[in-house]
Amino acid sequence: MADKNINIEEEKKSLNFIEQIIEEDLKNGLNKNQLRFRFPPEPNGYLHIGHAASICLNFGLGLRYDAPVNLRFDDTNPEKEEQEYVDAIKKDIEWLGFKWDKELYSSNYFETLYNWAIKLIKEGKAYVDDQTSEQIREQKGTPTQAGINSPFRDRSVEENLELFEKMKSGESPEGSRVLRAKIDMAHPNMHMRDPVMYRIMHKAHHRTGTAWKIYPMYDWTHGQSDYLESISHSICTLEFKSHRELYDWYLDEIRDPAKLRPKQREFARRNLSYTIMSKRKLLKLVEEKYVSGWDDPRMPTISGLRRRGYTPESIVNFSKVSGISKRDNVTDVALLEHCIKDDLNRTAPRVMAVLNPLKLVITNYPDDKVEIIDASYNDYVENSGSRKVPFSKEIYIEQEDFREEANKKFFRLKLNGEVRLKNAYIIKANSVVKDENGKVIEVHCTYDEDSLSGSGTEASKRKVKGTLHWVSIKHAINAEVRLYDRLFIDEAPDSHKDKDFLEFINPNSLTIIENAFLEPSLKDVKVGDNFQFQRLGYFNVDEDSKPEHLVFNRTVALKDSWAKKENKNKQSAKPNSSITDIMAFAGKYIKARDEDVRINSITNIFELSKNVSFESLLNLIKSVNSNKEYLAYLMMLNSENIKTDFSDKEVFDLVDNFIGTALKMKNSYVRFQAVDCVGKYQIFKENHIDLLKTMAVEDKNTHVIERLKEFM
RNA sequence: UGACCUAUGGUGUAAUGGUAACACAGCUGGUUUUGGUCCAGUCGUUCUAGGUUCGAGUCCUGGUAGGUCAGCCA
Numbered sequence A: 001m002a003d004k005n006i007n008i009e010e011e012k013k014s015l016n017f018i019e020q021i022i023e024e025d026l027k028n029g030l031n032k033n034q035l036r037f038r039f040p041p042e043p044n045g046y047l048h049i050g051h052a053a054s055i056c057l058n059f060g061l062g063l064r065y066d067a068p069v070n071l072r073f074d075d076t077n078p079e080k081e082e083q084e085y086v087d088a089i090k091k092d093i094e095w096l097g098f099k100w101d102k103e104l105y106s107s108n109y110f111e112t113l114y115n116w117a118i119k120l121i122k123e124g125k126a127y128v129d130d131q132t133s134e135q136i137r138e139q140k141g142t143p144t145q146a147g148i149n150s151p152f153r154d155r156s157v158e159e160n161l162e163l164f165e166k167m168k169s170g171e172s173p174e175g176s177r178v179l180r181a182k183i184d185m186a187h188p189n190m191h192m193r194d195p196v197m198y199r200i201m202h203k204a205h206h207r208t209g210t211a212w213k214i215y216p217m218y219d220w221t222h223g224q225s226d227y228l229e230s231i232s233h234s235i236c237t238l239e240f241k242s243h244r245e246l247y248d249w250y251l252d253e254i255r256d257p258a259k260l261r262p263k264q265r266e267f268a269r270r271n272l273s274y275t276i277m278s279k280r281k282l283l284k285l286v287e288e289k290y291v292s293g294w295d296d297p298r299m300p301t302i303s304g305l306r307r308r309g310y311t312p313e314s315i316v317n318f319s320k321v322s323g324i325s326k327r328d329n330v331t332d333v334a335l336l337e338h339c340i341k342d343d344l345n346r347t348a349p350r351v352m353a354v355l356n357p358l359k360l361v362i363t364n365y366p367d368d369k370v371e372i373i374d375a376s377y378n379d380y381v382e383n384s385g386s387r388k389v390p391f392s393k394e395i396y397i398e399q400e401d402f403r404e405e406a407n408k409k410f411f412r413l414k415l416n417g418e419v420r421l422k423n424a425y426i427i428k429a430n431s432v433v434k435d436e437n438g439k440v441i442e443v444h445c446t447y448d449e450d451s452l453s454g455s456g457t458e459a460s461k462r463k464v465k466g467t468l469h470w471v472s473i474k475h476a477i478n479a480e481v482r483l484y485d486r487l488f489i490d491e492a493p494d495s496h497k498d499k500d501f502l503e504f505i506n507p508n509s510l511t512i513i514e515n516a517f518l519e520p521s522l523k524d525v526k527v528g529d530n531f532q533f534q535r536l537g538y539f540n541v542d543e544d545s546k547p548e549h550l551v552f553n554r555t556v557a558l559k560d561s562w563a564k565k566e567n568k569n570k571q572s573a574k575p576n577s578s579i580t581d582i583m584a585f586a587g588k589y590i591k592a593r594d595e596d597v598r599i600n601s602i603t604n605i606f607e608l609s610k611n612v613s614f615e616s617l618l619n620l621i622k623s624v625n626s627n628k629e630y631l632a633y634l635m636m637l638n639s640e641n642i643k644t645d646f647s648d649k650e651v652f653d654l655v656d657n658f659i660g661t662a663l664k665m666k667n668s669y670v671r672f673q674a675v676d677c678v679g680k681y682q683i684f685k686e687n688h689i690d691l692l693k694t695m696a697v698e699d700k701n702t703h704v705i706e707r708l709k710e711f712m
Numbered sequence B: 001u002g003a004c005c006u007a008u009g010g011u012g013u014a015a016u017g018g019u020a021a022c023a024c025a026g027c028u029g030g031u032u033u034u035g036g037u038c039c040a041g042u043c044g045u046u047c048u049a050g051g052u053u054c055g056a057g058u059c060c061u062g063g064u065a066g067g068u069c070a071g072c073c074a
Helices: A004-009 A016-028 A049-065 A081-094 A106-122 A134-138 A157-169 A219-229 A237-256 A279-287 A300-310 A313-322 A333-347 A521-524 A559-575 A579-589 A596-610 A616-620 A627-638 A649-663 A668-680 A685-697 A702-711
Strands: A037-039 A069-073 A104-105 A126-129 A180-181 A196-200 A214-216 A233-237 A263-267 A359-363 A370-377 A386-390 A392-396 A418-419 A428-434 A440-447 A477-484 A508-517 A532-533 A537-541 A550-557
Touching: A016 A233, A016 A263, A037 A233, A049 A069, A049 A081, A049 A233, A049 A300, A049 A313, A069 A081, A069 A106, A081 A300, A081 A313, A104 A106, A106 A126, A106 A157, A106 A180, A106 A196, A106 A214, A106 A219, A106 A237, A126 A157, A157 A196, A196 A219, A196 A702, A219 A233, A219 A237, A219 A627, A233 A237, A237 A263, A279 A702, A300 A428, A300 A550, A333 A532, A333 A537, A333 A550, A386 A521, A477 A521, A579 A596, A579 A627, A596 A627, A616 A627, A616 A649, A627 A649, A627 A668, A649 A668, A649 A685, A668 A702, A685 A702
Parallel strands: A037 A069, A069 A104, A233 A263, A359 A440, A477 A550
Antiparallel strands: A126 A180, A180 A196, A196 A214, A359 A392, A370 A386, A418 A428, A428 A440, A477 A508, A532 A537, A537 A550
């Protein structure tokens, strides 16, 4: 009984803030069958993992409340929109497993929108403006400054009607006029300063052809489309928050009060670490051939993830565990990777493949003998089936799995050491054959004949610490294997105001292994099939794959505690593990609101600087790119514990440039440390003297000003 | 010098005025014919200062930090 209560309690999952709004509306009299949602992509690019958040939210709401969800293409700009994208978007949504109620297009409503525009003109609430876009921009003012009225603002209704007709008929050239709503040029919300409703474009539209010479703007289209479709909740991302006032204004002008009034609500777009989400930037990666296409397995697009081997379930689950909110976020890509590993761990068959082969000869195994071993696809899942794996005298193992000498932490094969071959025998390494460079090219072993896996003998039950995967050389089949790493080396490549995201491209994001060796059971795989290559990772069959030339993508590697441990040992051999700690303290410093925490952080950083050489600091400065890094490196320069030497011109320029940028940073702690640095090393004063003088008067931060006064 | 939005572990989200919770990542151990999986343990003054209240992560005020807004893009 108690257990049951706990279960019920667990079922009662907490609501996200959108669901709370809906529950509130329901409580206030909205009928449940009035609920209706929409997903409104613009067909000018491919869907990415950020869109998946919106898709899962909207379609998830539809599922939760048993309400219809429309797929509406927001196609009001014929310049950038294409059928190719419409098709790709539909495919992605279907692949994710969602079903839309109606497939609709904003362009379906062009006629209605036009008639409503006429109505607004007749009511004196819209006017034709003959000015250029530059003139309109100048009159618009700024966020802190009111705009001024257009000289065409008070044209007569008749004149407006006549000119709008000329716009529509094609008589007015492109860009010569626009239709604007007459609201308020002094409105604090920029979107309310007489927004453009229609522009002239003599372009063919992918749906309406050349029927229209004028096209409505987003704001004049979106809310009206929601209204026409009786959408109850129109959910979009946060940057549209300030559009909401206009959304509501337009709605009030055209709506029948008896009908449902759609409600726009906004949530924060989802960012993923080590990648970008901007459609424009993704397009650039495609067009400039940094990747092979929108579906390159390194792309954060749905099609890229699909090709990489991600399952729809894993992506939907990722959206679920990520949740939604209204704050800026960068979700760790490790969470996405966890979701696909979690799914594939349960479903992917385990097989053996050797990527970097090392020949291993079992000297006491008969030359021509072949044993066919029945190997389970998954030792830990019942009824997962099995396949036949041939075993013979000569096999390949992974180069990494053998060392001539190693300490006892190395569980793999070493000379005179024993290891289990997965599903087969226990072997012992006796000798090696080397090439002229001294590289091991062959390992000679003996096997324990009684130790065959699953044979039930005492010998087969012996515990040996390591187990290796392998393939029989004469039975192996070849394949190309593509290993992917993150596309960017920075956690948030497009968050740096002064640096282009392309600077952070990872030059080693793709490694191709032309000739990997697979067990023969993989001969007849189909495109898209997922496998675990035992001990290596999850792989799927790429669409480039053909029966005579198999191609696999590594979806994600298995967690590798051994590699991690080894790397750590290597790192700690160097004194520079202090850098990691310094970065942590710098992070704390920025986040801290408490002076004690800050003092503590900076004391620690100064102390840790003792372990850092000036050379390694210079290397770090070369690739500085975040507030935290600027702060840390400046503090290290200021610490007295690093022996600096700026006599080399190149070194001077590097640091001078670094300080110059830091002085202009938005973060006041960074500026303060930069100023402090100039105070300490006065040789950097000269190049920035004008800036420093300005800062001494008008810097926002009083500490910065005070410090400047000490030496200026 | 504007308006609006946001602030909870390293990261992402819960807690709907009443014991700060879950997941990921990290770290320590254990199990293991995958150094995988699994299991156990571990990591926080809820940005800050006031106020309201028996009680505040939550409400109010000020501050601080970050974000959004000046396309005839969406």
